[in-house]
Amino acid sequence: MRYEQLSGRFTKATDIAEREAERVADAFTSPLHEPRTAALLGMALGISFTACFVTGLLSHFAQYEPSWFMWPTRPAGLYRVTQGVHVLTGITSIPLLLAKLWSVYPHFLSWPPAQSVAHGIERLALLPLVGGSVFLLFSGTANVARWYPWTFSFPRAHYSAALITMGGLIMHIGAKWSLARDVLKTREVSYEDSELLEDTHARRAFIGGVAATSGLLFLATAGNTIGWLSNISGLAQRRPKDGPQGIPVNKSAFGAGVLPILSDTPYVLVIDGAVETPLRLTLDDLRQMPQRSATLPIACVEGWSASAQWTGIAIRDLLASAGSEPHAKATVTSLQPKGGYRISHLNAGQIADADTLLALQLNGEELHLDHGWPARLIGPNRPGVMQTKWVSHIEVI
C-alpha cells in the first residue's frame, strides 16, 4: 500500500524496475526495505567504493610501476594521504555494506530470480558486486589487522577483486540509476499521511544509526595517521608516536632475521651495476660523506603513518660517487635473508630527488636497529614497503 503510494509517483522508472517493485512489494513490510533506503545507502557506497578504488589504484601504480608511468616524488606526503583515505573509506564502508545488504535481502528470496534476459544479466552482475565487495572489505580489514587467513598473495587477490567489483558496480549503477533518481527526488515527507511520516522517521533513524557507526569506526581508526586522534582510536593498529625513537616499527630486526648477520660480519654497502667504479663503503665511509636532512613520513600500505626527521646521504650523491649515469634507476637490497620487502626499486625521478636518502639517523640519533641500522632507504612519497631497512646493496640499472 505504502509502497504503491510512492511508486505511483515514479514517472521515469524502467518497466523492469516497476514490475520488480510491484512484485516484491508484499515482502517489503518495512520502510527500511524500500528502494529509497537501498538507493541512499547505494549512493554512499558508490562514493566510498570509488574513493577506495582510485586510492587503491594509486597504491598499485606506486608499487608496480607500468612502463608508461612514473610515480612522482612530490608532494612528499601524497601517499600518506591517499593510503590513509583508502583504509579509512574502506573501513567506514563496512556498516554501509551490511546495511545495504540487509535493506535489499527480500530481493534475494524473490522467485523466479529473473523476469527477462536483461533482468537476468542485471542480477548476475550482483554476484561479482556483492561477492567482490564482501571479499574486499574482509581481506582489507584482516590485512590491516595483521591476520592473514589465506595463502594467496593479498595485493594480487585484492587488486583483482577490486577490478571485478567495480565492473559489477558500473553495471549495477546502469541498472538502478533511473530508479534511484526517481525515489530520491520524490519528496518523502508527507505531513498529511501519518503512516508515511512514521516510515520517514524509521528510515532516518536507521540511516542515522548506520552513519553514526561509520563515524565511530572512523574515529576508532583515524588515529593511525592523525596524531591527536590516537588516544581515542581503539582500533588503530599503530599509533604515530609508539615505538623506538618515536616511530612505530613494522618489522623488527629480530623478526627480519638480520641480528645474526649484523653481529657476525662487519657492515659494508656495495654499489655496483651500471657504474664506472663499483664501491664498497663501510659505515665510517658513509658517515664521512656529506650529510643531508629531510622531514619525511613513513606511510605504510596498511594505512598508518608517522613523520620524522631523517639524516643521511642523498642517493643521487652516493650513485654519482660511483660514476652512475644521471637518469639511472636502481634496485636496493636489504641484509634481510628472505621476505617480500627485502628488495625495492628506485625510479629515475626518485633518484634525482635530493631528499631520497640512505638514512643513518632518525630524529637526530643513530638509527635504532629496528628502524634499519646501520642504513635504510627513505624517500618522499614512497609507500612504506619500499622504504627498505638494513640496506646492503644498491644495483644501478
Ligand code: HEM
Ligand atoms: C558496493 C556497492 C553496492 C552494492 C554491494 C549494492 C548491492 C545491491 C543489491 C544486492 C541489490 C538488490 C538487487 C536485486 O536483488 O535485484 C541492490 C539494489 C539496489 N541498489 Fe545497490 N548496491 C551498491 C551500490 C549502489 C549504488 C551506487 C546505487 C545508486 C545508483 C544503488 C542503488 C540501488 C537501488 C535503487 C536498488 C533497488 C532497491 C529496490 O528495488 O528495493 N546501489 N543493491
Ligand code: HEM
Ligand atoms: C576495509 C576495506 C579495505 C581495506 C582495509 C583495504 C586495505 C588495503 C591495503 C592494506 C592495501 C595495500 C596492499 C599492499 O600493497 O600490500 C590495499 C590495496 C588496494 N586496495 Fe584496498 N582495502 C579496502 C577496500 C578496498 C576497496 C573497496 C577497493 C576497491 C573498490 C580496494 C582496492 C584496492 C586496490 C586496487 C589496491 C592496490 C592493490 C595492489 O597493490 O595491487 N580496496 N587495500
Ligand SMILES: Nc1nc2c(c(=O)[nH]1)N[C@H]1C(S)=C(S)[C@@H](COP(=O)(O)O)O[C@H]1N2
Ligand atoms: N628489509 C625490510 N625493510 C622494510 C620492511 C621489511 O619487512 N624488511 N618493512 C617495510 C614496511 S612495510 C614499512 S611500513 C617500513 C616501516 O619502517 P619502520 O619499521 O622503521 O617504521 O619499513 C619497510 N622496510
Ligand SMILES: [Mo]
Ligand atoms: Mo608497511
